[in-house]
Amino acid sequence: MDRSQKLQYIGNQTFDLCVIGAGATGAGAALDAALRGLKVLLVDRDDFAAGTSSKSTKLIHGDVRYLEQAFKELDLAQLRQVRHGLEERAIVLANAPHLARPLALLTPVRSRLEGLYFSIGLKLYDQFASGGDALPPSRWLSKEETLRRIPRLSRRIAGAVLYYDGQLDDARYCLALARSAAEAGAVVLNHVGLRQFEKDAQGRLATAELEDSLTGTPYTVRSKVFLNCTGPYSDAVRMMANPDLPERIRPSKGVHATLPGSVLGAEEALLIPKTKDGRVLFALPFAGKTLLGTTDTDYSGDLEPVLLEQEADFLLEGLNAYLSHPLQRSDISAGFGGLRPLLAASDRTNTGKLLRDHEVEHDVASNLFSVLGGKWTTYRLMAKDAIDAVDSQLQAPRSCGTATHRLMGAVDYHRDFWKTVQEASGFSDSVCRHLASNYGVDAMQVVALAQSNAVLTQPIVEGFPFVQAEIVFAVRHEMACTLRDVLARRLRLELIDWAVAAQAAVVVAQWMGQELGWTEQHRGQEVEKYQNAIAEWQQKAGLE
Ligand SMILES: Cc1cc2nc3c(=O)[nH]c(=O)nc-3n(C[C@H](O)[C@H](O)[C@H](O)COP(=O)(O)OP(=O)(O)OC[C@H]3O[C@@H](n4cnc5c(N)ncnc54)[C@H](O)[C@@H]3O)c2cc1C
Incomplete structure (x- = not known):
């Protein structure tokens, strides 16, 4: 995961496969292809x-809503x-048990x-589960039992x-996929974007013009096959390869708001069966807080989707209908928005009704492969279908090995691993539980770093289980390059508390600056940029 070394390496190489986009689909595809021996x-x-x-709801599921629709329709x-x-679901849980866990949901x-009605539906759902995850x-x-488990629920139920x-830490699961792909031999690079393709005399893609988004440095790489895994942005890459292709993706925005952990008060989640617009809402425990989501609205444009004031109110109204004491907007500590890469139907069907299924497209004219649609839960299946297609063009197809491949941090991990971390480190229970569940057995590497310098054992911010050694680990072993890489996707603090993330940015910048050779001026600019972004999200969510 040494980024500058990888950048030096890629220029003169010809790869078997260049995967564009390192979300769940792309990272999953890179791992699958590398395990099959592709370069x-x-x-x-x-x-x-x-x-x-x-930015997902973080559920690993068959989705009870689709079961209902399947029977109705x-x-x-x-x-x-x-x-x-x-x-x-069974495979996701088994392959990285530190990052994914079974979750009890109350409806x-x-x-x-x-x-x-719900009992019959959920019994059917039980029947559909293969039993692999037991x-x-x-x-x-x-x-009485419901109120004992979640005391804040209304007495009118x-x-x-x-x-x-199942529930997973989505960003860290994706990072584990990318790191596992690197371990299997893939070259993985963040902050390197595709600018355009060059074609050969037959009009087939031959090289990609890439750009380091942090420095603007261009790179040209050759690859036998290119695989487009850019999710909601898939159409832009498809058009780059072949402007005659029709649009296929209909992005749909979904937001979440973060509320105090005491809303649920336990390790259990809530499924709110009906909102004003006929959707369901989930309230889920996550990193000591409650995530409430989501919405489903058409979205266009390039701006990052964020939680808006009216969306925050809509979510609160849906949850409050089931609580004894309503929550206010001021209870929200953070929020985030994402874009579902839904496959468009021919008519203008409501995005909520579009199937979350996937498709592997091969554009014969340009030889671009694209994985379209899908959801987090089925990332491995999507990757398998895509690499089966790529592999059969490149060589005699080899079998897919991802169903049983344990991700980085998972080998030898067990539920009580946090106690091993504690014996080695002497950190508090909550820090050890956090380290074990974020890093699996690699938590011992974070501990070793902390033991090399007493300051690294210090918390990043008081009241949260993050220690400063994690920042150094994120830069050295997880390719973190920006404050947001650390705060949003390595620590997840940005998702749980904006004000605390803004405060933590100062310490994070100090260590990142030291590791990456930032000047004091650069460090100050990064902190200011990050804190301004948070102020803007707070304002858009109506939290000023
Ligand atoms: C609100 C919400 C809730 C959801 N909840 C769930 C859930 O609970 N369970 C579930 O199973 N699924 C859920 N989903 C769906 C799931 O999150 C997505 O299907 C999945 O994350 C898509 O992954 P992806 O890799 O295809 O796309 P992305 O994660 O969007 O990755 C695409 C990547 O491509 C990169 N990219 C774009 N253009 C370029 C370029 N030119 N060069 C290089 N890189 C580029 C982007 O930076 C991005 O990182 C949810 C989605 C939303 C929006």
């Missing part, structure tokens, strides 16, 4: 998972998708009849249906 380059114009893959494609999601209901079956909870799905 792979993975690039992203921003950071690993900086797009949608760090007798739609086999939706049923197939639920089954795929549930099969992949509160207003009447026994409503409870019966999650407990769904069951009915009495009103009749009870709840409890069921299980």
